[in-house]
Amino acid sequence: MKKNTRWLIVFLLFIATGLSFLDRQVLSIAILKIQDEFQMTDVQYGMVNTSFLISYAVMFTLGGWLIDRVGGKTGLALAVGVWSVANSLHAVMTSFTQLLTYRFFLGMGEGGCFPGAAWTVYRWFDKKERALANGIAIGGSAIGAVVAPPLTILLSNQYGWRGGFLIPGLVGIAWVMIWLLIPWKKDAMTLSEPDSPAKHEAVSFLTLLKKRPTWVFILIRFLLDPVFYFMMFWIPKYLSSVRNVSFEQIGSLFWIPFLALGISNVVGGWLSGQLITGGYSVGKARKTVMGLAAVMTLSAPAIEWVSSVGVAVALMAVFMFAHGFWITNYITAISDMFGQKATSTVVGLSGTAGAVSGLLLNPLMGAVIEQYSYRPLWIASGLLYPLAFALLVGFIPKITPLFEGAQPAVLQSNTSST
DSSP states (O other): OOHHHHHHHHHHHHHHHHHHHHHHHHHHHHHHHHHHHHTTTHHHHHHHHHHHHHHHHHHHHHHHHHHHHOHHHHHHHHHHHHHHHHHHHGGGOOOOHHHHHHHHHHHHTTTTTTHHHHHHHHHHHHHHHHHHHHHHHHHHHHHHHHHHHHHHHHHHHOOHHHHHHHHHHHHHHHHHHHHHHHHHTTTTTTSSSSTTTHHOOOOOOOHTTSSSHHHHHHHHHHHHHHHHHHHHHHHHHHHHHHTTTHHHHHHHHHHHHHHHHHHHHHHHHHHHHHHTTTTOOOHHHHHHHHHHHHHGGGGTHHHHHHSOHHHHHHHHHHHHHHHHHHHHHHHHHHHHHHHHHHHHHHHHHHHHHHHHHHHHHHHHHHHHHHHHHHHHHHHHHHHHHHHHHHHHHOOOOOOOSSSSTTTTOOOOGGTTTO
């Protein structure tokens, strides 16, 4: 029963991260009908997206800081509750101002999702199982990206565009109720109460910013998140304008790289755990999988030169598969080093850096594409992960706990097998 509780929590984290990506993508499809109904301009739509990104970037850090102080159970309930209510309110919006406001609160809630997931996995799993659990937890985001377009179209056809917001929002509210029913504080797997702020003794921002690994993890995310945003936001346009793929065909192809991402989130975590079981140190296991991911991303520039659309999409899938290996072990490495006291805060700081970088560089991507081509972006995509890996290996030679008592208080009998 105790072990089942842990995996039930991971399953719920999978659903939460899936909802986070699904809920943020509904608008990209529903906007076609919203613009017609409310005569909303493209400039206003851009402002709506900016509203989300600003609150999301800020709350990635503040949400992580909060969760390190109140715990994953309370923190994630607040995060999912806020964004689910905000998403549901999209269904009753009657003006641009309301949409702008609801989008801001959607970003505010979603900013706490991934820091909360990382904190929770660290609290419930030991070093052997932690990467696998993280892979499953964050893998929901990829699956959310896969199902969002067809599900939104289905709900919109059945209930109108408002239903596309309301129904996922209600699912999120139901998730919060289920999440709060799990008896964390009485579960015998933990030797201390996971949501007791007094026992967390969360580390201050100033202390964290004095640690070199904090800045390394922030810099890595600043470098790499724009690459992921490029894959998310620009590939449909690339397939259309460069590869002459029809709108219908794009819908049948674009999900493939994200499915590869979801699978690799889990496989990358499993592989890391297997290496530890086989005798690798924690640091060597994480870096081995991340190094493999960095090598795999070197295939990205070939996307520009292959003649077949199918091969190009397959290479995109290879790239996203590599990203899944990378991001799972990247987040797990943060938890390995910063533990229960600061994992959410550091994940939040790095996530904010990535969101800000994406916000700044997306317009530059557009300028590069317009003035030159997609080629420089594919080349950069292939080179940045090896660069990030070199930074990781060079500036963090050992992945070991930075703070005393960083290892989670988990009963050995419950985590001896993987």
